[in-house]
Amino acid sequence: MTPEDWEKAALSLIADKGVAALAVEPLARSLQITKGSFYWHFPGRDELLSSALKRWEQQDADHLERSLAADENPAERLARFVWRTTRQTLTHRVYLALCALPDDARIGPVLKRVTARRIQYLAAAFEELGLDTEAARRRATLVYSGYVGYLQLQAQKVVPERGDPAFDAYVEHVIESLITSMP
Numbered sequence: 001m002t003p004e005d006w007e008k009a010a011l012s013l014i015a016d017k018g019v020a021a022l023a024v025e026p027l028a029r030s031l032q033i034t035k036g037s038f039y040w041h042f043p044g045r046d047e048l049l050s051s052a053l054k055r056w057e058q059q060d061a062d063h064l065e066r067s068l069a070a071d072e073n074p075a076e077r078l079a080r081f082v083w084r085t086t087r088q089t090l091t092h093r094v095y096l097a098l099c100a101l102p103d104d105a106r107i108g109p110v111l112k113r114v115t116a117r118r119i120q121y122l123a124a125a126f127e128e129l130g131l132d133t134e135a136a137r138r139r140a141t142l143v144y145s146g147y148v149g150y151l152q153l154q155a156q157k158v159v160p161e162r163g164d165p166a167f168d169a170y171v172e173h174v175i176e177s178l179i180t181s182m183p
Contacts, residue, residue, distance in 0.1 A: 001033055003041040003051065010052040015093035019101055022049060046106070053110045056094055060114055063091075064121050074128035078143070078179045081122065085147045086171050087162070096151045119144050129182060143178050 009031055013022055024045055028035040042048045070077055085092065095114070101107045122140035123133075131139060153159045160166040 001031065001037050001041075004055070005031075006038060006041060006048055007052040007055045010048050011056055011094050012090065014052070014097050015090050018097045019049070019104075019107065024048070050106060053098075053106065056091065057110050057114055060091060061117060064117060068121060068124075074125040075179055078122065078125050078129075079175045081125075082143070082147075082175050082179070083171060086150060086167070092151055096155060099148070099151075115144070126182075131182070139178070139182070146174060146178065 006027075009027055010022055013027060013030070022045060024035050024038050028038055038048070042051065067077060067081070070080075072080070095111075098107050098111055102111055119137070119140045122143050123136040126136035126139045127133060129136075150159065160170060
């Protein structure tokens with residue numbers, strides 16, 4: 001097992017059961033290895049959590065950078081963002097789990113950086129569409145609020161599942177309301 005394997009397993013556990021569930025012994029059992037292997041790479045649980053959070057944040061930054069480099073017009077990039085964020089992927093589930101602990105000294109700063117970077121990405125696209133800086137930031141915050149709210153509704157199983165025609169209709173409505181029909 002490498003440190004990366006432990007970090008990935010930690011993120012998966014956080015996504016499935018929350019940060020409180022992250023413990024060395026159960027994680028080692030789930031990986032079918034001894035916990036001694038863990039201590040070869042990390043002094044303790046907190047170091048694993050910090051390392052896993054760094055991995056998650058870096059992956060998120062890399063993904064945004066690739067999105068910014070896309071050869072699409074801003075409206076298409078924004079629409080792809082909305083479609084992408086309606087998928088219940090590992091990164092979205094990790095984000096949702098971390099949102100439960102915004103005051104945690106290890107988690108809060110990561111959440112703030114990731115949220116700020118994502119809103120900045122959205123705002124830049126809205127500026128490309130012709131909104132002034134303040135209007136672009138407000139619109140970006142609204143779209144991002146919709147994302148966070150949608151994650152909450154997905155977790156509660158209140159919104160249609162992917163594959164349900166109502167799901168596609170909802171996503172198209174969000175894109176039309178928040179992106180396509182901009183004033």
